[in-house]
Amino acid sequence: MYELAKKALDLAEKAGAEEAEVYYVSNHSTGVNFKKDALESAKDRLSEGIGVRAIVNGAVGFASTNSAEEVENTVRIAVAEARVRESDPDWVGLPSNGKYPEVSGIFDKRIEAMELEECIGYALELVEGTKEVPGTLPTSGGFTRAKSRQLILNTNGIEIEEESTGMSGFVDVITVNGETSTAYDFAVSRSLDIDFLALGKRASELALRSRGGIKIEPMRTDVVFHPFAFADLIEDAFAPSLDADNVQKGRSGLIGKLGEELTAPELSIYDDGLIDAGMETSASDDEGIPSQRTTVVEKGVLKTYLYDSYTAGKEGLKSTGNGSRASYTAPPGVGLRNFILDYPQTDVIAGTDSGVFVNTVIGAHTANSISGDFSVEARNAFTIKNGALDKPIKSLMISGNAFDLLKNITGAGFDVRKVGGIITPSIRVSDMSVIG
Amino acid sequence: MKDIMQDIKFYDCRVIEGSSTSIVLDNGKIEEISRNFTRGAGIRALCGGSWGYTAVEGEIDLKKGVSAASKLAFSMNSNTPKEEVELAAVNSPVLGKLPEIKIDPRDVPIEDKVELLKSIEAHARVEGVHSTKVMYMESEFKIEYRSSEGVESAYELLNTGFAVSAVAAENGGYQAGRESRFGYGYEVFEKENVLELAKKAGSSAVELLKAKTPKGGTMPVLLDQELAGVFAHEAVGHASEADLVLEGDSILANRIGDLIASPLVTIIDDPTLHEFGYYPFDAEGVQSSRTEIIKEGVLNSFLHSRETAGKLGGTPGNCRAQGYSMPIVRMSNTFIDNGDAKFEEMLEEVRDGMYLIGSRGGQVNTGEGIFQFNAEKGYLIKNGELAGLVRDVSLSGKTLEILNHVALVGNDLKMTAGRCGKGGQLVPVSDGSPHLAISSALVGGA
Structure with missing residues (x-):
């Protein structure tokens, strides 16, 4: 062929x-x-x-x-x-x-x-x-x-x-x-x-460590999300709003937010098709636009949406190299490349007096991709006490909003993981609603 | 090569040829018309306790495929020999009546389809809606099955459907309403009142803007047919898939014959129904048949492939695959059977709690028997009456607890078409239920 x-x-x-x-x-x-x-x-x-x-x-x-x-x-x-x-x-x-x-x-x-x-x-x-x-x-x-x-x-x-x-x-x-x-x-x-x-x-x-989970009372607390959990929330509750196609069609929670303080001031986000060995790295995107590094959020400020050549042409802009196809059976649409969350790294659990650590979440795909609202079940979750993981938690629901989540980031770990194309460390978010 | 084939005790092939058409109307404008034609085959070979599988696309050489799959199986078996797999014995399928098609969608000009989408779009665009998307899908495929045991059969299916979504916005808040229907012929657009459905999607989005986000907590709930159907499928159906049972990843393992649910609950999987999960024979050439998973509260049967039925005993016929992928145990049309309670009785039963409607999807951990589903919307129930509309509500809990907390089962069974994902494969299914009153469940909210 x-x-x-x-x-x-x-x-x-x-x-x-x-x-x-x-x-x-x-x-x-x-x-x-x-x-x-x-x-x-x-x-x-x-x-x-x-x-x-x-x-x-x-x-x-x-x-x-x-x-x-x-x-x-x-x-x-x-x-x-x-x-x-x-x-x-x-x-x-x-x-x-x-x-x-x-x-x-x-x-x-x-x-x-x-x-x-x-x-x-x-x-x-x-x-x-x-x-x-x-x-x-x-x-x-x-x-x-x-x-x-x-x-x-x-x-x-x-x-x-x-x-x-x-x-x-x-x-x-x-x-x-x-x-x-x-x-x-x-x-x-x-x-x-x-x-x-x-x-x-x-x-x-x-x-093994998750056995014998305890019940916890509903509360608002610090939550540290493992890269698996955080990447899921970013992908389903936040990323769709960056898609220029959604923005142009009124289906994004980020309409009119360019240049605004969107996230915690120490957070920067890059969409990068060029990094060494990335899962979404290639010389070209899926329609022949050269790959590039795009600063999406710079020190808390939203700099751009993500474009393929059609959505860029609509606004007289240049594609950001985000033309993406799931397979040869579909025309290109906007998709993330390597999506990198960058926040000053510390030993984030050690720096948390009390809170909750969440390894993975189930149900992130049920998030409202426009408003960013989500309600997920946390898996392999633990209480954090005096800077260390304490007890496993039996059952935990976490509700929140992706945009608030990014605003309320207060820390990141050293444990950067490639979760497919999303590259993130563990992230701590303050004042999350959890129901045990 | 001859030597290898002596050790291959079974192989089979599925050849699939299909084409699909999709039309996407976005904010009233055609965004995409696409056609896709594919041909391919999936070939399995069994050597001792190991499977070899090859999938090829385009031009197919079955002989070469069988030999490649056999080599894989042989090599796996010599590297890591294990207990032989015994496949449950089956007969060649007898094809029953396929779903009737009155209007062949291929005879409908594309211009007519676009017109239909445009009128669906116009109806979804009620006041307050500022963005819409309508999708039309049509697919036809032919499946030919043959095995080393001499089973040979083939069928063709065609399906047609649409999905509409509407988004309403106000003061920085966004809400969406969605509806979709699938059927076998173009008459689905006449049978279902699609324009009314489109209007419902639009109104639902607008209403949700005004809805409140309630406080979560443990309370009695009433589930509508769609959400209860999702529960039947996700929480019970998946846990009854015998491959998960054998992996030790099901809460239902070793529970056959036990009373695991309220005696009001009967849950059935029936691929012979002409719903979206219909098939005349499965991906192993096994004739489809109805399975009572739970019968009046008692766990009655798991869902089986030939391999799992060979291991656990039971009837095969639930082994399915997406395209040329390797077949695995799957559901078809899964539902909670009708009871006799009326809607008003159920409201009265719940008294003070929540009515949860529709589903935005969910997930389940079959090993631990816990689940989480997000409802599209809900209503507070106060003093046995519907009070305010609420949104961002979810249902979560333990599968067995919910099954035992079923207090009343309605008499208004309704099926919803969808696609189910497992092992990276999507297959068409439907699920359904009558309304269910649950005495206690965990509702997530703000």
Whole structure:
């Protein structure tokens, strides 16, 4: 199919497209999964496909396929769809003049060449890690490695091809004796640098430590969010409001807030497609715009929304390199790149007299993505007493608002984690409402 | 290669070919028309206790696929041998009646679909609404199944549906209202009063702006059909999936035959119903059938694949996959069966508490048996009557406690279509319930 990308572009022009874009992606992944402590299955998945955007008279049509035989037909459909639509006055044009930066750390030959036996080895390390902690058992988990290749071509001269690798491990564990408690841990990386043994061990230690939870009274208190918990809240309750498409359509809680004090004054937030080895690092975004580092919040002040080329064109601005596609089957929309929360780091738990520490939350996706309101169940939560974790908490609900959350940040830990593309340390927020 | 195949005691293939059309109307303007055509296959092979799985897209060479999956299974089994997997025996499926389609959406011109979306949009835009989004979706797919045991079958399905969301804003506050419906033919747009639904989404968003955020706490609650359906699916249905039971990740493990709920509660999973979770046979070629998960309060059956039924005993037929992914145990159409209580009786039963309506999703920890769901909205109940509208309310607690606290079950069962995620795979499902009165539950609020 890769060979057909150029042909598809020519076909689109011949079929009457004034502008056209072909997005090709292929992915080869291998995964080994376990159930309890036994390896259950090995999976090998090869996928590739093409998505075509065709523009006729300022209207866009889109079609996609994973079948080489259907490429011609797909191009014709995209052009025909564009003809059905009225001209879009906001359409400026497909990206052009791509001059791409060098990026590093997104391709690891060892991952590309990895054989099944090695994958089995890493999956077994995850299981072994959990066994170093007596009293727990893994319930499920797995290891995956992947290699992908992406090619973007358009009639404005964009031609950018990139290859990348990635791997990940996750494990769910449960305690086996006495009161049941569960925990999970996971890690993702572009290269072969995850300690799977330690990952399994961490999950088991957390499950064990969470047993015998106490009930706490409803109160307002300091909450320290582990990177897993904080990243979930940021992704679901805050990030949608930065999407320029949501802003332009009146679906963002950040409309009219540019230049305003939005968060705690010591917080800065960057959206960065260029950092070394980031999960969202690449020379280009998913429509051929060169990646960049964007300061979203500078010392508490909101500096910009995030744009793809369409939303940027609508306002006469430049794309921030946030054109993003979930797969070849969808046209691009605005998506986060590596999203970095930067706050002065301290030993944040040691600096907390009393409060609550929350490892993970469930239900963040139910947040109101416009107002930022959320209500989530905290998992593996602990009381904090005199600067140390004290007792596990049985059941805890946390309600709040993402914008208030960012205003009320009073501390951050040293424990920066890559939670997918969101990169954050543990974050302390004052005056949160918790219900035990 | 010959040697390997001697050790492969089972393999099967699913070939799926499908296409989908979506139209997105954003603030009254067409934002996207897209078409997608895909073809691919998922192939499993079993060697001893290990599965090998390959998925390929585009041009498919099944022989090559079977050999690749077999190699994976063989290699897994020689590296980490374990107890043999015994698959429950099954017969070739007999295809029953597929959902009837009166109006084939493929015969409806795209211009008509766009017109329909525009009128849905206009109805959602009630006073106070300042942004809308309407989506039309249509997909058709053909599934062919065959296995090394000689089972061979195929079916084609088509479904159509729409979703509308409206956002209202006032003084920096935002609220959204949503409605969606899915069916098998284009007649879904006639059967359901879609324009009325659109208006409801708009009005709901506007009303919520005025709603108060109540104080949370433990109290008696009344759940509407949608939220109670989400509870049935998320909290009970997932815990009854036999793969989770075997992993030790279900609160329902070792409880078959126990009274685990109020005797008023019967929970069923039925893929034969022509609801959104319908399928004639599952991803293992097993004919679909109805399962009573809880029968009058007693845990009656888990949901099974051939592997889990082989291990635990039970009837397979609930193994499903998204596209070319590896099949896992899933629900279909899951619901709490009708009781006989009337709505007014239930209000009186709750007396002072909260009426929780709709769902913005939720999550559950099946191992510990705890859950959390956010309602779309709610009403305070005072002296057995509905009082003020409230928002940002959620329900959380322990699955078994809620099941035992069911005080009354209504007689107004209603199903809602949706998609359920598990193991990174989404499959179409529906869930439902009549109204439920619960004597005590934890409600989250401000």
